[in-house]
Amino acid sequence: xxxxxxxxxxxxxxxxxxxxxxxxxxxxxxxxxxxxxxxxxxxxxxxxxxxxxxxxxxxxxxxxxxxxxxxxxxxxxxxxxxxxxxxxxxxxxxxxxxxx
Amino acid sequence: xxxxxxxxxxxxxxxxxxxxxxxxxxxxxxxxxxxxxxxxxxxxxxxxxxxxxxxxxxxxxxxxxxxxxxxxxxxxxxxxxxxxxxxxxxxxxxxxxxxxxxxxxxxxxxxxxxxxxxxxxxxxxxxxxxxxxxxxxxxxxxxxxxxxxxxxxxxxxxxxxxxxxxxxxxxxxxxxxxxxxxxxxxxxxxxxxxxxxxxxxxxxxxxxxxxxxxxxxxxxxxxxxxxxxxxxxxxxxxxxx
Numbered sequence: 001x002x003x004x005x006x007x008x009x010x011x012x013x014x015x016x017x018x019x020x021x022x023x024x025x026x027x028x029x030x031x032x033x034x035x036x037x038x039x040x041x042x043x044x045x046x047x048x049x050x051x052x053x054x055x056x057x058x059x060x061x062x063x064x065x066x067x068x069x070x071x072x073x074x075x076x077x078x079x080x081x082x083x084x085x086x087x088x089x090x091x092x093x094x095x096x097x098x099x100x
Numbered sequence: 101x102x103x104x105x106x107x108x109x110x111x112x113x114x115x116x117x118x119x120x121x122x123x124x125x126x127x128x129x130x131x132x133x134x135x136x137x138x139x140x141x142x143x144x145x146x147x148x149x150x151x152x153x154x155x156x157x158x159x160x161x162x163x164x165x166x167x168x169x170x171x172x173x174x175x176x177x178x179x180x181x182x183x184x185x186x187x188x189x190x191x192x193x194x195x196x197x198x199x200x201x202x203x204x205x206x207x208x209x210x211x212x213x214x215x216x217x218x219x220x221x222x223x224x225x226x227x228x229x230x231x232x233x234x235x236x237x238x239x240x241x242x243x244x245x246x247x248x249x250x251x252x253x254x255x256x257x258x259x260x261x262x263x264x265x266x267x268x269x270x271x272x273x274x275x276x277x278x279x280x281x282x283x284x285x286x287x288x289x290x291x292x293x294x295x296x297x298x299x300x301x302x303x304x305x306x307x308x309x310x311x312x313x314x315x316x317x318x319x320x321x322x323x324x325x326x327x328x329x330x331x332x333x334x335x336x337x338x339x340x341x
Contacts, residue, residue: 004166005135005139005160005166006139006142007166008156008166008167008169008170009139009142009143009146009147010146011166011167011169011170011173012143012146012147012149012152012153012156012169012170012173013146013147015152015170015171015173015174015177016147016148016149016152016173016174016177016180017203017204018174019174019177019178019179019180019181019184020177020180020184020203020204020206021184021200021203021204022181022184023181023184023185023187023188024184024187024188024191024199024200024202024203024206025196025199025200025203027185027188027189028188028196028199029193032189035320035324037189038320038323038324039313039316039317039320040185040186040189040316041186041189041190042281042285042315042316042319042320043182043183043185043186043215043312043316044186044211044212044215044216045272045275045276045281045282045285045286045289046285046286046288046289046311046312046313046314046315046316046319047179047182047183047208047211047212047289047308047312048212048216048268048271048272048286048289049272049285049286049287049288049289049290049291049293049311049315050289050290050292050293050307050308050311050312050315051208051212051265051268051308052265052268052269052272052286052290053290053293053294054290054293054294054297054298055265056262056265056269059261059262059265060258060261065258066262066265069262069265069266070265070269072266073262073265073266073269073270074269074273076270077269077270077272077273077274078273078277080274081270082270083111083114083213083267083270083271084113084114084117086266086267086269086270087114087117087118087263087266087267087270088117089266090262090263090266091259091260091262091263091266092259094258094259094262095255095256095258095259097259098254098255098258098259099255
């Protein structure tokens with residue numbers, strides 16, 4: 001790969017950093033209208049829904065694989081396990097499933 | 101409540117586990133695409149964005165111009181404007197330069213861990229802990245993947261592909277309990293994303309953005325409207341008495 005790829009990596013770095021940095025540093029301490037801050041407080045849960053589905057169904061070609069993973073993770077966290085054990089438990093269940 | 105750096109490292113460990121197979125595979129794919137170990141590791145070190153890095157590899161392989169790859173990276177990451185704007189409402193006061201540093205460590209995953217913390221503003225030390233453990237995993241395992249290749253046994257490689265999603269579920273479910281607004285936000289966010297995904301209307305970066313914003317705005321308006329009705333109802337009742 002030539003030097004052009006180093007420029008590309010730097011460009012990608014800037015294109016990734018700006019959306020992360022600008023709101024955090026420039027909205028710092030600003031009073032936003034209640035409706036805007038209400039919407040912003042909703043973002044975490046809306047984004048989690050959108051990050052999980054449909055992607056989890058397509059982690060392998062077999063959709064059932066993702067369904068089993070989703071159901072396992074849901075049950076493990078519903079019974080109150082810590083996130084770390086939800087992750088490890090779900091991996092363990094799928095490891096057993098893909099062995100058979 | 102979590103406030104210290106080491107509590108942050110602990111909370112970020114699930115991200116580190118989740119990044120392990122993804123970074124390993126990225127390292128291997130980067131090698132097969134023709135990137136040197138320095139280029140591959142530098143990309144993880146400087147860019148630190150899984151989806152964009154994978155996309156860059158496939159675009160390099162198909163001979164797309166580098167500046168288009170940069171444009172594409174920006175589009176994929178526009179959703180982070182939304183996440184860091186939301187986070188800015190929730191983090192403890194800190195000097196701007198310090199926020200500018202930990203902003204580098206905000207990914208879908210670290211954002212999810214940070215923004216689902218309960219009780220008060222998120223402490224700066226905690227944020228650094230979460231960001232650092234996740235980032236280290238991403239960078240180190242990119243390099244390892246390039247050197248040794250993704251040599252995990254097939255069944256483990258497959259099973260570990262669920263890790264990040266299991267983490268997202270593990271973060272979401274406790275907040276959903278007894279909170280109908282959270283359930284609604286997640287279900288509508290997922291619903292819009294599924295609709296956009298299966299209809300092929302938008303690329304992934306855009307569709308996550310649209311689904312998130314759509315759900316957050318829709319639910320907020322529903323609740324503002326419902327609260328107004330409740331307000332009117334209570335004032336009318338008071339007037340009656």
